[in-house]
C-alpha cells in the first residue's frame with residue numbers, strides 16, 4: 001500500500017522552502033544547511049561537533065560516551081569484520097577484488113552515483129559476494145555491519161565526500177532523498193526534519209534529538225538498545241517506526257536515495273565510524 005505523502009514545505013520554514021525550489025542545487029543546499037546549523041550551535045561548540053549526535057547537547061552524556069569509547073563495545077566487531085574481509089570465497093577470491101584500493105580507506109566516498117543508481121557500501125559488499133558465487137548477507141546487522149564497520153574504520157578521520165554529479169539521474173536521486181527527508185509520514189505525520197531540524201537539542205519523551213547534519217558520520221553504530229551493531233538503514237527503519245509509518249526494506253530505493261541526500265548533508269564532516277550510541 002502506498003501512503004500518501006505530504007511534503008512538509010512550511011514546517012522547516014526558510015530552509016525547506018528554499019530547498020524545494022527547482023533552482024536549488026546540492027551545492028547551494030549544503031551551504032544553506034551549514035549556515036543554518038552554525039546559527040543553531042550550542043555555546044562553545046563548533047560545526048564539526050554535530051558529528052557527536054546528541055552528545056553535542058549534554059556534557060554529562062558526552063563524558064560518559066567518551067568513557068565508553070576508551071574500551072569501545074564495537075572493537076570485537078571490527079576484528080570480526082577484518083577477518084571476514086580477508087577470508088577467501090570458495091572461488092579463492094576475496095572482497096578486496098571488488099573494490100578500488102582493495103576497499104581500504106574509501107568509505108568516505110559512499111554512497112555514490114554509478115551512472116544508473118545510488119550505490120551504498122553495504123550494497124556493494126553483498127554484490128561482491130553474489131558476483132563470487134556466495135549468498136548475500138542480511139542487511140541490517142551481523143556480518144555485513146561488521147564488514148562495513150571494519151572498512152569504515154580504515155577511513156576514520158577522512159572527510160565525507162559524497163559527489164552528486166551534474167547528471168539528470170544523479171540529481172533526481174538526490175532530490176528524491178531530499179523529498180523523503182522533508183515529507184511527513186506515518187500516523188504521527190512527522191518528517192525526519194520535524195525531529196532532526198526543528199526538534200534538534202529538544203527532548204522527545206526521554207530522548208534528546210540529534211541534529212540532522214553530521215548524522216552520517218558514525219554508522220554502523222553499536223547501540224546498547226540493540227545490543228549490537230546496526231546499519232544506517234536499520235536506523236532509518238527505526239525512525240520510520242517511531243512515527244508509526246511502515247519502514248521500507250533495507251536497501252530499497254527510498255532508503256538508498258535518502259542515504260545519498262542525508263550523507264551529502266554531512267559532506268566535510270570527518271568519518272567516525274563505527275561509533276557507539278545509547
Ligand code: HEC
Pocket residue numbers: 052053054181190191192193194195196204207208209210211215216218221235236239240242243262277
Ligand atoms: C519522532 C521523531 C523522529 C523522527 C520523525 C525521526 N527520528 Fe531519527 N531519531 C529520533 C530519536 C529519538 C533518535 C535517537 C536520539 C538521536 O540520536 O537523535 C533518532 C536518531 C536518529 C539517527 C541516529 C543519530 C546518531 O547520532 O546516532 C539518525 C541517523 C536518524 N535518527 C535519522 C532519521 C531520519 C533519516 C528520519 C526520517 C526518515 C528520522 N530520523 C526521523 C527521532 C526521530
